[in-house]
Amino acid sequence: MTSIPQRDAYDVVVIGAGPAGLAAAALTAGAGLATLLVDENMGPGGQVWRAITTTPVKEKRLLGDDYWAGQRLVDDVRASGAEILQRATVWSLDRTLEVGLSIDGGARLVRAKRIILATGALERPFPIPGWTLPGVMTAGAAQTMLKSSGLLPQGRVVVAGQGPLLWLLSAQILRMGGMIDLVLDTADRRNRLRALPHLPPFLTSPYFFKGLAMMREVRARTQVVGGVTSLAARGSGRVEALAYEAGGRRSEIPVDVLLLHQGVVPNVNLAMAAGVRHRWDDVQLCWVPELDERGESSVAGIHVAGDGAGIGGASVAVHRGRIAARAVIEALKPEAGLALADHATLASELARAERGRAFLDVLFQPARQFRIPADETVVCRCEEVTARDIRESVALGATGPNQLKAYRRTGMGPCQGRLCGLTVTELMAEARGRTPAEIGYYRLRAPVKPITLAELASLPKGEDATKAVVRG
């Protein structure tokens, strides 16, 4: 591992060291291409294998086999000769394939012949009343603390929402001796019928047994309430209670830590800022990049792999990483490509890994009220803008997310729309009677992560830059 890039130019820059990025970088570096793998976290693994090299949770059964499966990929990439740069934030990427990095307060630019974007997923926004109160966090956040620091939520803990991660986290907390007072399942029961046509492949996929076993494990050790149709966190200064409705009955319970989750969506900010064309996915209800079958985007030389290309989970991400890497090797060093499995083989492995996914996508489509909130709910956490503010702006003439910025500053805070963008698109689409595709998304620009002027000023100057300001 290095702390600054060793060169100005690489054959391949892989962005993100989760499943897709690790798999891709190991292949490209192994094929002899100069490969830089950059990642924002302290160690490799992405979110799913977070802290895999450093976790204090050593007993294997606690985090489970799917977690420890990541070790082999980390070993592979370390042996491959790829240059690995941790704690490096990418703040820009453009069509010329120049990457802007920020490392420990200093900025750098590196060039690449090819880019593999493996920026993964983030949790879908879960805008309920009170979700900004201290003590309310995402389930993913709690899982990150559990993996990287061995920390368990304490006090009265409620987990609310739906999807595989919700059950996995609950199982892990309970296995490690933590307490959960209540699990509130918001899965929309009407989805079951709609998902039925996709059931057969799901039944033969590994998801089926793993999912059932995990839900059984959680139900045996804590109370689970299903069919939850509304959630509202309350408290002054911090979360103190959670009001919910299930099967037409309203209840309220005291709570110290509320963990929310309703699935994950592709993290598209960097790809969008680079000009990669995206489309609205009507099933996964999010933006996904338009890619060819080898993962190349509408911007020549930029490939997207992993959950950033559409949610598929860790093993799908690994396969997509390999496919993108193979395409890059074929383009830059065809003779090395001959030694690899051919594209058709990789594609059929990918199809096998994707089996069962279509069922989960429909089954776990979040209900409307959890995506398009009622008026008093905060939508944009950074600028503290409510759903009512947005609906009023639409009534005044705001047509899409970009006009809305001028009315309300939504998406202009530090998170740059990552926690409000999907909500804003769907909310405006509903208010205007349009489709999300027609409404569109924020136009994103570099820097996609805040960077100080001092950092920008610290960029090593080229001859052109010097000439531009020197007189005579």
Added chain:
Amino acid sequence: MFKRIEEDRRRAVEIFVEGQSVTAREGDTVAAALLASGLDVRRSTAVSGAPRLPYCMMGVCFDCLVTIDGMGNRQGCLVPVREGMRIEIQKGKREIGR
């Protein structure tokens, strides 16, 4: 809000939160160390002054912004603790020049 598991054998790291000594562990992020400290580490937002704590722990939400060794607006969930690190909780808008 959070407690450590007993089997955690990582080395202790001393940091200072608003001047108070806190024992973190090697490999903790600043945000995790703060949440495990038992102290009131709520920041207040620049817009309305509302209290917040870290929300995503993965660099997305910016609710973990803190001042670290004099430098403001750092994402606490992305920065590892270091021996002797000084952390200040941010109240309201960032002061000019920090």
